[in-house]
Amino acid sequence: MADAATPGREELPPPARAWVPYAYLAPALLLYGGFLLVPLGRAVQFSLTDWDGLGESTFIGFDNYVAIVHDERLREAFGHAVVLIFFFSIVPVGLGLVLAALLTRSRVRGLGFFRTVIFLPQVIAMVVVAVTWRQIYAPKGPLNGLLRLVGLDSLARPWLGDYTWTLPAVGLIGSWVSTGLVTVLLMAGMSRISGDLFEAARLDGAGPVREFFAITLPSVRGEIVVALTLTIIAALKTFDLVYVTTSGGPGTSTTVPSYEVYRRAFEVGDVGGAAAVGITLTLVVFAITAVVNRIGDTR
């Protein structure tokens, strides 16, 4: 900030044309505004109306939001989203920490190869992932085949048609997808830790576990926050995975909020209600990520 006083620097030109910075910003701002802010504003506007997407809309204030709170089906959907956060975020961060520590610490030959393999699920389109896993989970699919092969016949079940096990089964697909992203993020963080720190710790008599908790974990706090933010958002906005694998079934055991947005807008024709669910979901995403970042910053 003290640039003007710094020796050897030219003085800044007087701020004669204050609009110039904004002119540079304008193209991006217009695009961002036109394709994100305006639609968001319109969605808020729709969410305050009773509108089927065709005829006249009536302003009904916050009735759509009140209805959301009273909709048991929707509460259930948000509950499922919370379960999915566990599978999309907590599990991958746990696994990712272990994997990343192993991959960065032990000088594995062909590290690039392993990194690519772990990251691969992230590159595949979610619909492809979902279709593939639907085959794996099929009653006569590979997973049940494997279980029967090792004599665990009693565990074999229609994984996507079981009232208890379908949500965890869908969640595990999410874990499989997210783990790669999280691991690569954490590996980037860990490779920045200076080797001197580990050496010092070792001289003080710390074992690998102690090293992990004393040095590695605190050093990648920033990366963990980023990983949690990204994966929690992914968990909350899950749509394609559920749509392709179970369509919310069996019964209502895997419904999610995004699916409700789609269903209301395009199947039921309740655009106002759909917009309200969408806005609520956006607010929930903001709230959760704000909390995560707050915890990450203040620790």
Add this chain to the structure above:
Amino acid sequence: MKRQRGVRGASALATWTAVVAFTAWASGSDIAAALSEASADAAIADAGDVTLNIWDQEVRGGQNAQMEQLNEAFTELYPNVTIERNSQSFDDLQTTLRLALTDPNPPDIVQANNGRNMMGQFVAAGLLLPLDDYAESYGWTDRYSPTVMQYSTYSDDAVVFGDGNLYGLPQVGEVVGVFYSKSKLDELGLDLPADWAAFDDALAVADEAGETPLLLGNIEQWPALHVFGPLQANYVDASEITDLGLGNPGASWTTPENVEAATSLQRWAEAGYFNDGVNGTAYNDAWQSLTAGEGVFLIGGSWLAADLEDAMGDDVGFFLPNTSAGTPATTGGIGLPFAVTSAADNPDVAAAYLDFITSDDAMQVLADTGNLPVNRTAELAPDTGVLADVFTVFGDVTENGSLLPYLDYATPTFADTSGQALQGLLDGQSSPEEFTEQLEADYSEFTAANG
């Protein structure tokens, strides 16, 4: 709402048409030539230059072929008419039509899903033109069976579905029945069951012989509705089912007959007649296992016929057990009807187009291109194969029996409600009584709010 169409589109229709379509190409063009020699209506020919902007979803093999042939023949007949065709897949059309119709310059003719949440809402918003005057002058009521025509009929305010004004004309039909493996039936020493009671016995025989009697893949939630529908027709009166299926007031799900139908379905599940884990099996996997000889019967829609024939050749057959009253009644329906928008520049020309693409000659084109024509079906049936069975069953049902609505037409939320309830019924999570109560709750809430 009619999610089956989307999924069906994904796999079945593609090949429904493929085989027959291309072998019959030449005769199709001949028909098109004959069509263009049909007598032109002077009023249309003198209408000056007219452009018809048409949005359809006839994108696949034989669907597209028939549309192109008919469009070409129409513009040959009326050189003053230009057709601007906008063809999209069913799913795309489903999501874009809402915006297109509210556009300041909407299309003249659209193919609109006839369910309450599409055509019904368009009618209520005044976006579609009632076609009754044209129906009278063109004689459409003679052309179509009433059991078919009701599915594109609404009251002015769209509160009543199945009665009132006519808003569209379909080209093709579809029907749900039973596919079976002929060789399996021979091995088991079974004749084709004449009615549902005999079908029940056949299932028991197959089960005792160690076969999987009945195949079902219900992960998508809607397939079980196509099993329940025909079965329900055996217990419940056709007019009652029609009221329930079209979401019109005055019927009830919680009648003893409906409970009995649900009990039958649950009994099949409990007796182990279905393949293991129906709720976790994909629809496509289930019908494919019929081709692999892993089952005896498969209750499904006519759109599966061509794929099954491709894989099984002469071994696959299609039939419909009669109800205990001795009549054929089953779930079925119509292809998406073509409707004229209120904003159409020249409704007379649009109506002439509708008349043309659903004429008797057009039905021949549809049959030649491998589609299931909605009229003259039995007459146009191919000589052999499962398609011959399908044509026969559809003709029989529309002429002598009842073509019952897809039950998920009823209310905008009924596809979800019934899908979830059926999964629960098959899994034993809910009793037949609870099942009918779940459906009744959705139905009665809608009819009360709509009345």
